[in-house]
Amino acid sequence: MFEQKSHFLTSCKPALLLSTLFITTNTFAVEPDYQDQAKLHDIAAAVSPQRIEKDIQALVDFGTRHTLSETKSNTRGIGAARRWIKAEFEKISAECGGCLEVLEVKDTISGEKRIPSPVEVVNIIAIQRGSDEPNRMVMMSGDIDSRVSDVMDFTSDAPGANDNASGVAGVIESARVLSKYKFNGSIVYAALSGEEQGLFGGKILASYAQKQGWQVHGVLNNDMIGNVTGINGVTDNTTARIFSEGTRVIETKEQAHKRRFTGGEVDSASRNLARYIDTIADRYIPNLDTMLVYRLDRFGRGGHHRPFNDMGYAAVRVMETNENYNHQHQDLRTENGIVYGDTIDGVDFDYTAKLTSLNAVSLASMAWAPAPPKDVEISGAVQPSTTLKWQKNSDKTTVGYRIYWRYTSEPQWQFSRYVGDVSEATLKNVVIDNYYFGVVAVNKDGIESPVVFPGDVGAFEQDIN
Template identity: 40%
Template structure:
């Protein structure tokens, strides 16, 4: 009996060892995350909610959108003093053309932006962290009624402000653009303006992390209360996919491997690496059912973009006029938010953004060798255009798995693995000297040598 118990104990221990996972955290990123303050986030939300209306068409200089924009700009300018001249801030004004829908006539608008310049002159990538700061009531055209917009989307705007505060004093290879959009509720106007500008001017957009409704942890109707999960939405079939890209996607069965989906997996891995007792849920939709957000115009322009959102929405406090009705308080008020939850979501953003901005560029010409039938898989690639790669991870997962399951390290630009390409998906990512990992790249078939 004692021998049998000992055998069971050994089996149990071996299973425990097999299940162990090594978590390596970059100390600088971990320190930045520790500096995120729920009190600071709450302060920004309450200030933003104190303006009578942040409706896009509100022109009240004291209690409307212009006043709120000046508040965000003042925060960015204050943080810029800690950047050694690398951060600049501005209110970029533009005109929204009348559309006979939610914009009656041509109307003035503006995005508030802070640019943290990267330290590598050869690295022209720009990583955008964004949220919309405009709010609305039940009537989307009500520009004068009180619309505090604490969670939608004071929460996302507060996260962008807090990230700018912490990251301003740190150095990154690539440039980070912190943006508070306007016009989201009127048809994604501010994001469309910036996405079109980025495309027309040829910006090298590394990724767009859009935050929208991220500060509530309890749902209406279902009465779920859970501050342990958040959602990342990513498109399945790229909105800007070309005919040639569609042909390759179908040929290699890569329907679950858009660039935005790779970014979503990246955020899940890095968020859960740095934020304890928190799960990042991958939602295989570009946004919530039949709804959209400011990541959409960037995706339509062929850029890698995702939406970050809370797990459980409360519709008593979203797109509702502030009122008490049958003993129930309606309206998007600051008191209904969970600021510790908002801190966690902000931390996931920071972990991902800091890693991305300090990573090398993606490996080039990533190929999977299909010139001969083989039960082995050979991948080949070229070094990144800029940023020194200490080495590369070749990632592997079963075709039924949502996340990459294994990482194989190499300092070469090719690797042969004893796993059949019939049964697995593969990708390659660059790794910096600091350990910062880039977004994985899915290989395309190599039929012959060039």
């Protein structure tokens, strides 16, 4: 018999204590005594609303950041904005002894509906390399560019305060805070261009990551993280949404056929990345409840995480719960007493800081944690017990593994068992038909990787090169 523990705080239900009857075939492993990490609380508290406000104002002051706008001026247009962001990353790197690699990842785009003539789309990237696994990446992104009502209007003022100076400011602030720490894995801070014209910055960076052979284990795309009063009249600074796709768009016919019989429609790597962030919110971010939205993005819409999803990477969108469409993609004007336009007075800086803290703590936790296990397999059909197998990590960080399971209709993991430094474990009398299962890797402090659902559907690493 063992004491059942769930490290997913949203799902502890007394009615489910029957799970304590389950045992494993392993001898009892000494479990890392997980306590809330003081350093993660410190990271959450270190995010500054005042610095975020200053950064949003700086971006707004460029007048417009439209992808097709001015690039030579030092005071107006996307070129000036890019150079300012790059200078901010370089300043942060100088303060941490050169801990950031600051670079431009770019390409020339032309012949597109929204970019008919050749335009250089430039992303500004800062990489904080991990000490043990420098090629294992988690990423936070925001969009540089802004727009007004006419997506091709690149001369009118388009402040883009919430959409999406808030996201870029969050990325820069996360770099300031996290650069004071050292991690096992790497963290990428990305300011992406060309989102409003067709997600081109994300496509360029996703392709770059693939060519570089990065092991991308999570992309947190932040697109509008500063508005608290919605078009629906609701004012709420205590919730946020995490959008995540289900099965991968690159799923093969054979993988889809297998999934039909084994499940996993709600357990893609992106979905379990979203659950991970949701758990971080419950544990480390005061007065914030995240809503897991089982959809790629808002209904019929898209964002800069999608190009990473399109290539098979785990990627989600983090954003405000209540949008105000009068302040998105609008010319600056007042009509019938309604004020239109995305100006800085519509941004709640404390709320932006709260969502930035969520990102920073999630990135830190994943970068300190071991990599998600590979090659997770499951068996147990027409048997009383369920067995999981996986490939053990070869890093210096992993000390053991934990199995999670839940009822198939539950959104979060409910039950867990630490099984030690093994590559196989059996849950006796836990019938495979009744639950979904997954495996995490654990470090000496008890910090865990995201859950990996068995098979291709849940893998964080696939043959996507």
